[in-house]
Amino acid sequence: MRVLVVGSGGREHALVWRIGKSPSVTDLFCAPGNPGIARMATLVSIPASDKEAMLDFARRERIDLVVIGPEQPLADGIVDRFESEGLRIFGPSRHAAKLEWSKSFAKEFMARHAIPTAGYRLYEAADIAQAEEDLRSAAYPLVLKADGLAAGKGVMVCTSAEDGVAGVREIMQNRIFGSAGDRLLVEEFLEGVEASVFALADGIRAITLIPAQDYKRSLDGDQGKNTGGMGSYAPSVHVSETDLLRIRSSIVDPVIRGMSNEGTPYKGCLYVGLMMTDDGPKVVEFNSRFGDPETQVVLPLLKGDVARMLYDAAAGDLSAWGHQQVPDPAVEGAVCVVTASTGYPDSYEKGIRIMGLADDFAGDGIQIFHSGTAAAGKDIVTAGGRVLGVMAHATSGGIEAARTAAYRAAGKIHFEGMQYRKDIASKATMNVDTPR
Ligand code: AMP
Ligand code: GLY
Numbered sequence: 001m002r003v004l005v006v007g008s009g010g011r012e013h014a015l016v017w018r019i020g021k022s023p024s025v026t027d028l029f030c031a032p033g034n035p036g037i038a039r040m041a042t043l044v045s046i047p048a049s050d051k052e053a054m055l056d057f058a059r060r061e062r063i064d065l066v067v068i069g070p071e072q073p074l075a076d077g078i079v080d081r082f083e084s085e086g087l088r089i090f091g092p093s094r095h096a097a098k099l100e101w102s103k104s105f106a107k108e109f110m111a112r113h114a115i116p117t118a119g120y121r122l123y124e125a126a127d128i129a130q131a132e133e134d135l136r137s138a139a140y141p142l143v144l145k146a147d148g149l150a151a152g153k154g155v156m157v158c159t160s161a162e163d164g165v166a167g168v169r170e171i172m173q174n175r176i177f178g179s180a181g182d183r184l185l186v187e188e189f190l191e192g193v194e195a196s197v198f199a200l201a202d203g204i205r206a207i208t209l210i211p212a213q214d215y216k217r218s219l220d221g222d223q224g225k226n227t228g229g230m231g232s233y234a235p236s237v238h239v240s241e242t243d244l245l246r247i248r249s250s251i252v253d254p255v256i257r258g259m260s261n262e263g264t265p266y267k268g269c270l271y272v273g274l275m276m277t278d279d280g281p282k283v284v285e286f287n288s289r290f291g292d293p294e295t296q297v298v299l300p301l302l303k304g305d306v307a308r309m310l311y312d313a314a315a316g317d318l319s320a321w322g323h324q325q326v327p328d329p330a331v332e333g334a335v336c337v338v339t340a341s342t343g344y345p346d347s348y349e350k351g352i353r354i355m356g357l358a359d360d361f362a363g364d365g366i367q368i369f370h371s372g373t374a375a376a377g378k379d380i381v382t383a384g385g386r387v388l389g390v391m392a393h394a395t396s397g398g399i400e401a402a403r404t405a406a407y408r409a410a411g412k413i414h415f416e417g418m419q420y421r422k423d424i425a426s427k428a429t430m431n432v433d434t435p436r
Helices: 010-019 051-060 071-075 078-084 103-112 125-136 161-173 178-182 241-261 295-301 306-315 398-410
Strands: 002-007 027-032 065-068 120-123 142-146 155-158 184-188 193-202 206-208 217-219 223-226 231-234 267-277 280-287 333-341 366-370 373-376 379-382 386-394
Touching: 002 010, 002 051, 010 027, 010 295, 010 306, 010 366, 010 386, 051 078, 065 078, 065 306, 071 078, 103 120, 103 184, 103 241, 103 280, 120 125, 125 161, 125 184, 142 161, 155 161, 161 184, 193 241, 193 306, 206 241, 231 295, 231 398, 241 267, 241 280, 267 306, 295 333, 295 386, 333 398, 366 398, 386 398
Parallel strands: 002 027, 002 065
Antiparallel strands: 120 184, 142 155, 142 184, 193 206, 193 267, 217 223, 231 333, 267 280, 333 386, 366 386, 373 379
């Protein structure tokens, strides 16, 4: 197969890395990619947003499978466009991806299909006075969400009426999340531990993959601001076998069935962001694509020809793969530590030279995934807030061994202002002693 991966971050680097190991793959391209990906695939300089140029390239190069990384092209209908030309593409149609690009659609869909999630109320732009009044007298904590895509932001956890009313004004009046603030969701605050589960779907059935843990806050001990994700590990200790069966039967299967029955079958990766509550797993959010940086730790645990699996999903027939991912028995766990630029998730400098990348990490189960890097002459420099994902997977010694290896490798890399969390997959943040 000739495969094209679309995107340019750590998630796409992980996809390229894993797809490149698939026996069925003969040629691998990535558009636009990054300098890390360039070592594993032929880069094509077409931006992810340019559907028509991407389509021309795929036709000209006789691409057998296109795999979409980021959400924006999905929301823009890239899958619909490629499928209308008879190309195989992994990802949901624009209408199916609505589970991510409209939080209100996702909430109403879950209500229609009795899928467990936080209780909510939806306000339209005209309801702003009503929203303020309700929030003045509500019980707290509560969660405010802007409706549309807001680049992983768009969510405020409010602890007082003051916060709540101010939040409504920020989102609906001051439009701090832009047009995502056309509609506002007010949600019940869910208590528990979060976890991420991916399901690969072919429109009528799905395979659930191994649960992963994401670390969203910028600082150790889950302090600091919300980010795109500062690290991850898999398998998550917070999701038992029984939980996973429940996630399948109460969430994944009803979503796939519901989307199919409503005429918008879901193909691609369904990312289920979960809160593990005392009442069982509940949905915090859906994404219509692989998560970043969870992909970097879930893919190393996947056994088999992953490119073939994605192809079968795109072709509408995953029946050969069962219901649940068969873990690779040779891999006990994976940990990814994200190294970020000082200032992230707010403003930060770019163009800083990265040292230590040339070190030979091979043999330790280490893979450095590039997220925000660029080539500058012979150097690799920073080009984003999240710069690298240092991933280690362990064949023995479990998560602890993977964690030690990942931190050892991170310690060999350096750029001015580099910062990373020191507690990814540590016993304390894994809460292994917390009874559930
Ligand atoms: P989202 O973009 O919907 O994933 O929200 C971002 C983060 O806000 C989540 O990862 C949670 O930490 C938090 N969050 C969102 N919704 C809720 C909720 N209903 N209850 C508690 N925390 C939430
Ligand atoms: N890790 C969270 C996300 O990909 O949205």
